[in-house]
Amino acid sequence: MSVNSFGRLFRFTTWGESHGPAIGAVVDGCPPGLAIDEGVIQPFLDARRPGQSKYTTQRQEPDQVRILSGVFEGRTTGTPISLMIENVDQRSKDYSDVALAYRPGHADYAYDAKYGFRDYRGGGRSSARETASRVAAGAVARLVIAEVKILAYVSEIGGDTIDPGKFDEAEIANNPFFCPDAAAAKRWETIVDDARRSGSSVGAVVECYASGVPAGWGAPLYGKLDADLAAAMMGINAVKGVEIGDGFAAARLSGERNADPMRPSANGPDGAPEFLANHAGGIAGGISTGQPVTCRVAFKPTSSILTPQETITRDGQATEMFTKGRHDPCVGIRGVPVVEAMMALVLADHKLLHRGQCG
Amino acid sequence: MSVNSFGRLFRFTTWGESHGPAIGAVVDGCPPGLAIDEGVIQPFLDARRPGQSKYTTQRQEPDQVRILSGVFEGRTTGTPISLMIENVDQRSKDYSDVALAYRPGHADYAYDAKYGFRDYRGGGRSSARETASRVAAGAVARLVIAEVKILAYVSEIGGDTIDPGKFDEAEIANNPFFCPDAAAAKRWETIVDDARRSGSSVGAVVECYASGVPAGWGAPLYGKLDADLAAAMMGINAVKGVEIGDGFAAARLSGERNADPMRPSANGPDGAPEFLANHAGGIAGGISTGQPVTCRVAFKPTSSILTPQETITRDGQATEMFTKGRHDPCVGIRGVPVVEAMMALVLADHKLLHRGQCG
Amino acid sequence: MSVNSFGRLFRFTTWGESHGPAIGAVVDGCPPGLAIDEGVIQPFLDARRPGQSKYTTQRQEPDQVRILSGVFEGRTTGTPISLMIENVDQRSKDYSDVALAYRPGHADYAYDAKYGFRDYRGGGRSSARETASRVAAGAVARLVIAEVKILAYVSEIGGDTIDPGKFDEAEIANNPFFCPDAAAAKRWETIVDDARRSGSSVGAVVECYASGVPAGWGAPLYGKLDADLAAAMMGINAVKGVEIGDGFAAARLSGERNADPMRPSANGPDGAPEFLANHAGGIAGGISTGQPVTCRVAFKPTSSILTPQETITRDGQATEMFTKGRHDPCVGIRGVPVVEAMMALVLADHKLLHRGQCG
Amino acid sequence: MSVNSFGRLFRFTTWGESHGPAIGAVVDGCPPGLAIDEGVIQPFLDARRPGQSKYTTQRQEPDQVRILSGVFEGRTTGTPISLMIENVDQRSKDYSDVALAYRPGHADYAYDAKYGFRDYRGGGRSSARETASRVAAGAVARLVIAEVKILAYVSEIGGDTIDPGKFDEAEIANNPFFCPDAAAAKRWETIVDDARRSGSSVGAVVECYASGVPAGWGAPLYGKLDADLAAAMMGINAVKGVEIGDGFAAARLSGERNADPMRPSANGPDGAPEFLANHAGGIAGGISTGQPVTCRVAFKPTSSILTPQETITRDGQATEMFTKGRHDPCVGIRGVPVVEAMMALVLADHKLLHRGQCG
Secondary structure (H helix, E strand, C coil): CCCCCEEECCEEEEEECCCCEEEEEECCCCCCCCCCCHHHHHHHHHHHCCCCCCCCCCCCCCCCEEEECCCEEEEEECCCEEEEEEEECCCCCHHHCCCCCCCCCCCCHHHHHHHCCCCCHHHHHHHHHHHHHHHHHHHHHHHHCCCEEEEEEEECCCCEEHHHHHHHHHHHCCCCCCCCCHHHHHHHHHHHHHHHHHHECCEEEEEEEEEEECCCCECCCCCCEEHCCCCCHHCCCEEEEEEEEEEEHHHEEEECCCCCCCCCCCCCCCCCCCCCCCCCCCCCEEEEEECEEEEEEEECCCCCCCEEEEECCCCCCEEECCCCCCCCHHHHHHHHHHHHHHHHHHHHHHHHHHHHHCC | CCCEEEECEEEEEEEEEECCCCCEEEECCCCCCCCCCHHHHHHHHHHCCCCCCCCCCCCCCCCCEEEEHHHHEECCCCCCCEEECCCCCCCCCCCCHHHHHHHCCCCCCHHHHHHHCCCHHHHHCCHHHHHHHHHHHHHHHHHHHCCCCCEEEEEEEEEEEECHHCCCHHHHHCCCCCCHHHHHHHHHHHHHHHHHHHCCCCEEEEEEEECCCCCCCCCCCECEEEEEEEHHHHCCCEEEEEECCCCHHHCEEEHHHCCCEEECCCCCCCCCECCCCCCCCCCCEEEECCEEEEEEEECCCCCCCCCCCEECCCCCCCCEEECCCHHHCCHHHHHHHHHHHHHHHHHHHHHHHCCCCCC | CCCCECCCCEEEEECCCCCCEEEEEEECCCCCEEEECCHEEEEEEEHHCCCCCCCCCCCCCCCEEEEEECCCCCCCCCCCCEEEEECCCCCCCCCHHHHEEEECCCHHHHHHHHHHHCCCCHHHHHHHHHHHHHHHHHHHHHHHCCCCCCEEEEEEEHHHHHHHECCCHHHHHHCCCCCCCCHHHHHHHHHHHHHHCCCCCCCCCEEEEEEEECCCEECCCCECHHHHHHHHHHHCCCEEEECCCCHHHHHHHEEEECCCEEEEECCCCCCCCEEECCCCCEECCCCCCCCCEEEEEEEEECCCCCCCCCEECCCEEEEEEECCCCCCCHHHHHHHHHHHHHHHHHHHHHHHHHHHHCC | CCCCEEECEEEEEEECCCCCCEEEEEECCCCCCCCCCCCHHHHHHHHCCCCCCCCCCCCCCCEEECCCCHHHHEECCCEEEEEEEEEECCCHHHHHHHHHHHCCCCCCCHHHHHHHCCCHHHHHHHHHHHHHHHHHHHHHHHHCCCCCCEEEEEEEEEEECCCCHCCHHHHHHEEEEECCCCHHHHHHHHHHHHHHHHHEEEEEEEEEECCCCCCCEEECCEEEEHHHHHHHCCCCEEEEEEEEECCCHHHCCCCCCCCCCCCCCCCCCCCCECCCCCCCCCCCEEECCCCCCCEEEEEECCCCCCEEEEECCCCCEEEEEEECCCCCCCCCHHHHHHHHHHHHHHHHHHHHHHHHHHH
């Protein structure tokens, strides 16, 4: 019930602030005997790491993860896995303006309203830096669901969408946008760079699917797989919308158009049917159907922009603010590894839950 | 951690199947001393009740709620409130076809894949009938957050949207669609009736806002108010998408356009600012800002249609099915009281959580 | 996290007051496919039922359980099992004295201090009547751990203990005290009847063991099997002490005397050792060892006695009270089926937890 | 629901093994604004620290705690407080014997049975070293319940008890046994030293009371204050028994002798009564009464002794083992700060829970 933990059986708790000495996650409930070391986790952190292109924040963080517990002789022991990432490039020299006034669109005012004060350095706990902990925990989760393949990518930036007909999975790693459409990636260079130069920001949509999820994961009625995914994704910084399968588009279809008919399949595992469509995104009644689990996630443009905005000081006086410092012109891009991690974390939890109840 | 419970401090657990003797909810964690009796809950159930117009299922259920515990001399005692609603109009005479094959788009196949068998009568546990329990529990939650006004309505049916310029709150109760735009309601009569006559179905979008929520409710990072709302809404039967504030539209805005500037306000409570926009939907960093909390929820068209669909039997043989029996041509309509209830339940929980931690 | 629920994966929530219309339990997380009907549960309720001898309260309750959900065609479906027991013999005619003043040793004052008021009829929620719900839920739990045999009995009443050398399991069902020693049972007739006649009460110790528990159930460090048992037992009405294995006696042994040596065994399952002693009560490091899990539970004498005691009124005035009405001269006796139920509930939960994490 | 976390609103999660690089705790749900730094926590760790007298293990650990998050400018921020203690004096050179065979009375066999293998160095996760994390978390909890005074002490070692008539609180800090009776402390020097010299071990009883707890903390029926305390104490390494108030002795009293009468008090807070006795240990119906909350905790003699014991190897072969290395001849002694910490942690959680539900 901790509000800083996620999951039921496969569960992680994160801690740490943007400009504290370190951030970390404690992963609990991991099955024993899985092969792991830092090298298994690091590539996922590297994918999320800032400062790798001019399209992301220039904060330089090596994001080196250390495993402090729960692993012995290269295998998980079943006890809590403590993961720690030191903060290196903090530059918290001058935060006096942020200390005194609230950045519009940021959590500054809300934190103060809730807690009475806040760690204002770099956004403190509300910084997207915390998502590194999610990615590290997600790398452990992937070991639990080795049968599942998870893939996320950006499908839209600043309103410009990929051409689904040009979807090329291999392309995703070839550009700084996790974009599966080379032509779109080319266009986005301009869109994001324009935003960066002008001190503006743009939004993005990230799509994710998980294939290899067997039918039967998920748990009605308040542990539904889609509800858990919705919480997992909506909880990522800057996310404002989540869709499963056809999402809002399904609301504009007729029942006939939205149907996912089935027929017998010779290829599926153990009598599993072939589905003729996947409008449902691989989930029915909160339980996986054996089809790929799919979701779409909307990232708002970051509120860290150079154009001054009206706001108030802690004392309630009118002022204006704009964001100095290093920021992402499009936070959705680095959201891709985070979306994948949250997908993995939800699925790992439901795999264990299903095994617990149904054997 | 029960998958049939929702909430942390204000928490409810539901039970019951569509064609069992009754359904119910146990509401736990309710503050003591709140005035309550069945008459406080019944109006919300009446709003969700089927069979009230030709636009909803013709199943006739009085949906009379009984309070079995937790209330003494007209006040909540702080102990669990057991709410029970008897099933009356079950007609489970002939479910042999549903017993033998899987209705596409329904949870039939997923339940069998998970549990090995299922209560197939009327959808069993996966029936939307369960949402009556949510509505009953939500009526109790409203007592906890008396300072908050919650309002939901349908903004789109079958792709036809309301005209925001013609929004009239008073109109919502005047038509069978919870529609705030009289002209749209008129159009929807045709849309929904056409779907009903042809044995088809249409989707809908429900919008909900809660005003009067003070700044400070919500809990970073895995108990965020928006993440909890996302889970609450996505868990409702037939929901495929959830947006907070501008949702997916925010992904197409620039940072400047998406800003929610603040200025000092003489009218707000206790130094609270005036916001010049509410793209964020009243939530920043997972914590309420004092603005109205807003969300949009997409309901797919029900899969219960008269057009036969390919499917398989329990034995894995090919067959075709269409849905006999009484069903909603547009399940989103009756989703309105359910969306309101889930909003109330999330807010009540967060009010208590905030009070617990922050006094 | 609900304070009216117990368990993690196998979880139950109880509701109801002593003199309300009914009490009940919602059992959640039960594996699907287990054969069950009311007849499977009723015998355990009958064992706990009051009014069966002159040594227990004369309240007459049939304690007939009804299954309202979660069961289809005689098997559990994996969805919540709602169990309800109607209250029949309530006699709440005259509770004016209890309404106005606090019975010493009862929860009256504490409930008022917490909630501001209370349902004073028959103790309301704090009545031992609620333990019927535990026994009903425990009967379901037993189905989950069919490999385990659970046995509880009274080993001491009013300071008079059984002779361990005369332990006869078959004797337990032959007397109204769940006593495995016929001679002790004879003596207890006098002890309890004397207490009853004089309007006094006596305490008791209940011992319980569970054999057939495989090694590996339990979960360090805050889900230890012994810690969960301690909570389960201490939470039963009137319980003031819990021991695992040798308990307090272990504190008086040397390390050599307290050792539980092992040696290879040809008979044990799958390489399991033979233990030469069981001081630990079948649990090491919070995890079962394969030996019988044993505990001892101390029940205080009920505070419902005829001798007037000093107390205060709700208004803070001095007064005296004694307990009218029907009460148990030795509540520990009827605690036996409750202790067994809690043992079953803890073990069922840990079986599923272990399966979830370790497969 | 994590098995490595404890508490509901005030919650902590621990991680780490005896011979890993560090151990730690993440404290979540702490109210904001409490003054804290390492110096507030360190004295409690120093009290538990080994190697301070010849009566405890000679492992030398500075047990220096570091706060890694959740604190800003000397105050708690309301976000997770990550506490880390580096392991310094590990000496894991030679554990080959422990790796190959199971130490009787230790968790070795149980861990292997559960997880398939284990970190055998110094007991790994099952080592009492983990209790340092509890003590650190408990120091934070104390800040939340500043109105409460918690005091624990040893009342019995090796069967030799203190004289209650000679109880002197000031004496507790004057001897290496946390003993409130100077004469007993003198006797215990011999008892413990004899055990140490002969490679044996002795058990102990720790008593704890918390005064200043207002009436109304605790939560029926499965979050009872006494049940939570029982779980908290039974979960400490080597604990085999827990009593609240009179505990097992209450089972030997008559109802009249066990009564806790009340009368009006001019001195108590806000109409609180004066109690004439405290057999109940300050808890009725799972809720605090305003009297001191008292408990007794039995520690077994450690299983780490020099006398060889029969046991088996991982391969199931017969062998003998005795414990080399540094160990406590009486683990109960260092249990005193741990018992205090667990008391503080339970009370802090219940204070917040009560405030959450009842305002």
